[in-house]
Amino acid sequence: MSAPQWNNKVVKWVDDRLPVISMLHHSAYEYPTPKNLSYMWNFGSLAGFVLVTMILTGIFLVMNYTPHTDMAFESVERIMRDVNHGWLIRYIHMNGASMFFICVFIHIFRGLYYGSYKAPREVLWWIGILILLAMMATAFMGYVLPWGQMSFWGATVITNLFSAFPIIGDPLVTWLWGGFSVDNPTLNRFFSLHYLMPFVILGLVVLHVWALHSVRSNNPTGVEIKTPQDSIPFHPYYTIKDLFGLGVFLIFFCAFVFFAPDYLGHPDNYIPANPLVTPPHIVPEWYFLPFYAILRSIDFTILGIPAKLLGVLAMFASIVILFVIPWLDTSKVRSSKFRPVYKWFFWLFVIDTFILGYCGAKAPDDYFMGIPGLKVIVMGQLSTLYYFAHFLVVMPLVGKLERTKPLPASISESVLKEGANA
Amino acid sequence: MRKFALTAIAAAFAVTAFTGNAAKAAGDAPVPPSQDWSWKGLFGTYDRAQLQRGFQVYKNVCAGCHSLRFIAFRNLEGIGFNEDQIKAIAAEYDIEDGPNDDGDMFTRPGKPSDYFPSPFPNEKAAAASNGGAIPPDLSLMTKARVAGPDYVFALLTGYEEEAPEGFDLSDGKSYNHYFPGHQISMAPPLYDEAVEYTDGTPATLEQHARDVVAFLNWTAQPELEARKELGLKVILFLIVLTAMLYAVKRKIWRDIEH
Numbered sequence: 001m002s003a004p005q006w007n008n009k010v011v012k013w014v015d016d017r018l019p020v021i022s023m024l025h026h027s028a029y030e031y032p033t034p035k036n037l038s039y040m041w042n043f044g045s046l047a048g049f050v051l052v053t054m055i056l057t058g059i060f061l062v063m064n065y066t067p068h069t070d071m072a073f074e075s076v077e078r079i080m081r082d083v084n085h086g087w088l089i090r091y092i093h094m095n096g097a098s099m100f101f102i103c104v105f106i107h108i109f110r111g112l113y114y115g116s117y118k119a120p121r122e123v124l125w126w127i128g129i130l131i132l133l134a135m136m137a138t139a140f141m142g143y144v145l146p147w148g149q150m151s152f153w154g155a156t157v158i159t160n161l162f163s164a165f166p167i168i169g170d171p172l173v174t175w176l177w178g179g180f181s182v183d184n185p186t187l188n189r190f191f192s193l194h195y196l197m198p199f200v201i202l203g204l205v206v207l208h209v210w211a212l213h214s215v216r217s218n219n220p221t222g223v224e225i226k227t228p229q230d231s232i233p234f235h236p237y238y239t240i241k242d243l244f245g246l247g248v249f250l251i252f253f254c255a256f257v258f259f260a261p262d263y264l265g266h267p268d269n270y271i272p273a274n275p276l277v278t279p280p281h282i283v284p285e286w287y288f289l290p291f292y293a294i295l296r297s298i299d300f301t302i303l304g305i306p307a308k309l310l311g312v313l314a315m316f317a318s319i320v321i322l323f324v325i326p327w328l329d330t331s332k333v334r335s336s337k338f339r340p341v342y343k344w345f346f347w348l349f350v351i352d353t354f355i356l357g358y359c360g361a362k363a364p365d366d367y368f369m370g371i372p373g374l375k376v377i378v379m380g381q382l383s384t385l386y387y388f389a390h391f392l393v394v395m396p397l398v399g400k401l402e403r404t405k406p407l408p409a410s411i412s413e414s415v416l417k418e419g420a421n422a
Numbered sequence: 423m424r425k426f427a428l429t430a431i432a433a434a435f436a437v438t439a440f441t442g443n444a445a446k447a448a449g450d451a452p453v454p455p456s457q458d459w460s461w462k463g464l465f466g467t468y469d470r471a472q473l474q475r476g477f478q479v480y481k482n483v484c485a486g487c488h489s490l491r492f493i494a495f496r497n498l499e500g501i502g503f504n505e506d507q508i509k510a511i512a513a514e515y516d517i518e519d520g521p522n523d524d525g526d527m528f529t530r531p532g533k534p535s536d537y538f539p540s541p542f543p544n545e546k547a548a549a550a551s552n553g554g555a556i557p558p559d560l561s562l563m564t565k566a567r568v569a570g571p572d573y574v575f576a577l578l579t580g581y582e583e584e585a586p587e588g589f590d591l592s593d594g595k596s597y598n599h600y601f602p603g604h605q606i607s608m609a610p611p612l613y614d615e616a617v618e619y620t621d622g623t624p625a626t627l628e629q630h631a632r633d634v635v636a637f638l639n640w641t642a643q644p645e646l647e648a649r650k651e652l653g654l655k656v657i658l659f660l661i662v663l664t665a666m667l668y669a670v671k672r673k674i675w676r677d678i679e680h
Binding site: 035036074077080081087088091232236237240241243244247248250251254255257258259261262267268270271280412415416419 | 464492497558561562565566567568570602642644645649650652653654656657660661663664667668670671674675678679680
């Protein structure tokens with residue numbers, strides 16, 4: 001951790017006055033990283049890359065976008081047709097939102113599998129959840145900006161959720177809208193906030209990386225770095241590994257941008273917003289579907305609390321619950337690699353979120369995967385129940401009851417062992 | 423590396439399978455059969471002659487009721503017309519302009535920079551002339567419906583003379599197999615010989631429908647060819663770059679047990 005000596009006079013001059021170069025050297029060059037990280041550890045830096053991409057493309061889109069209900073849709077079409085490579089910038093931004101969520105979801109599942117939320121990484125984990133929440137708000141407001149049918153009706157449905165709260169509900173919604181329906185003031189404020197939020201996310205990312213660098217990366221064994229042999233400097237080992245991962249990811253990203261740019265979107269958003277015509281199915285973007293399914297699955301009242309309020313609370317709880325999992329998980333072992341029972345529950349949980357996503361995309365009265373008698377709403381309810389049971393029942397109980405496999409003495413030992421078996 | 427490839431493929435598969443649901447969730451009408459369009463696939467391009475025939479169909483049939491407000495005459499360069507042809511096409515239209523120095527609106531022949539004029543002055547007028555239904559703008563039609571080109575083609579060719587027995591068809595409506603709810607305000611717009619093609623292509627209903635869908639797909643995605651052409655270059659570049667990055671990664675990591 002000793003400060004490096006700079007030979008270049010200019011570098012030294014600057015660094016003596018503001019040690020920014022030393023800081024970068026410390027955190028992007030010599031940062032000791034476990035040597036056994038798998039490719040599952042690539043998605044954090046990928047998410048960071050997508051964030052920067054979104055900010056840059058967004059800045060250029062704003063140069064040509066008009067946040068007014070009469071002109072928003074047309075200005076987007078002008079970007080698509082008349083701005084040089086405007087279609088490219090917009091398609092990158094549009095698909096970039098999906099790519100961001102893909103990276104972040106994989107990143108979160110990785111954290112769940114390898115116990116990256118456990119001590120001493122709780123604060124790191126919390127900041128990550130805050131980033132997810134900020135991303136969701138940003139994505140939602142961004143989707144409203146083109147002012148298509150799904151923009152308008154999505155905004156109407158989601159903002160209306162706040163009316164579920166007793167007493168303050170209705171005034172709150174009016175306050176959010178800036179009027180008595182989703183209209184021009186709503187579009188304007190969403191535009192303003194959509195421009196602000198990415199920089200809030202950027203700030204949170206700085207804190208996230210800061211926290212990471214003080215507690216160090218977790219790794220597939222879940223065993224902390226103990227000796228210098230367990231770690232390698234971040235550069236060049238992980239810079240090159242991240243770059244290779246970025247190349248693969250960009251191929252995937254570009255396949256959507258250039259060959260299926262509208263695949264992840266909804267066709268209704270190419271119809272200009274019309275407050276007088278409600279689309280037959282209002283469906284959020286794919287990354288919100290599991291949460292939407294949880295919201296809709298509560299169609300009953302408990303103790304006189306109306307279903308709508310319960311649904312809203314359940315939806316928020318589905319993310320807020322992540323804050324307390326460092327204490328819900330009672331296992332002493334971090335990595336699921338050494339947790340023969342929990343490992344299966346983890347995968348069951350992954351499948352459960354996919355089922356929730358499917359339910360969110362379908363009408364409640366449809367049949368689940370066409371299975372006669374099994375309504376989507378029922379399947380959504382069961383999956384919602386399981387979602388919460390995973391955190392509230394499985395995590396505390398399995399942690400206590402499970403017989404974990406013996407942990408390797410160190411990262412180096414596990415690496416050598418695996419090398420011998422290969 | 424093997425593990426990495428498997429993970430990547432599984433992730434890509436899961437994402438596409440999963441997200442596909444979202445797009446297909448809306449709409450209850452029968453699924454339109456998939457057609458073999460020239461612009462499909464990695465190398466798909468538009469057929470200029472077909473686009474021009476489709477434009478002829480739009481101009482002579484659809485334009486009576488449907489606007490095309492995102493398309494300017496100058497854009498027709500994209501379907502293979504030259505500058506003089508575009509000027510001639512634009513000049514066929516009367517465009518309202520003004521106010522002039524006396525404060526009056528006036529009409530003048532169209533110029534390439536003008537947009538296609540709408541057939542009705544406003545939505546109320548459009549609804550009044552069409553039994554209460556507003557003919558939608560067609561600029562983005564093939565992007566604004568699930569499986570857009572297939573759907574529009576199926577719709578245009580999916581009219582039935584008589585509604586099935588027991589179906590309660592309102593006055594002034596037509597029965598269409600593919601329209602959600604089957605009851606559509608648009609009377610069958612196309613029929614054999616609706617337009618006489620200048621290039622000698624047989625003027626069947628199906629041909630008209632196919633051509634106008636091609637034209638409308640171009641109005642919805644005029645960037646399609648440029649997009650795919652650039653996409654191929656970008657992806658080829660990325661494949662080479664990624665392969666090299668992998669080689670460098672192997673070299674850097676060769677002495678590390680991991």
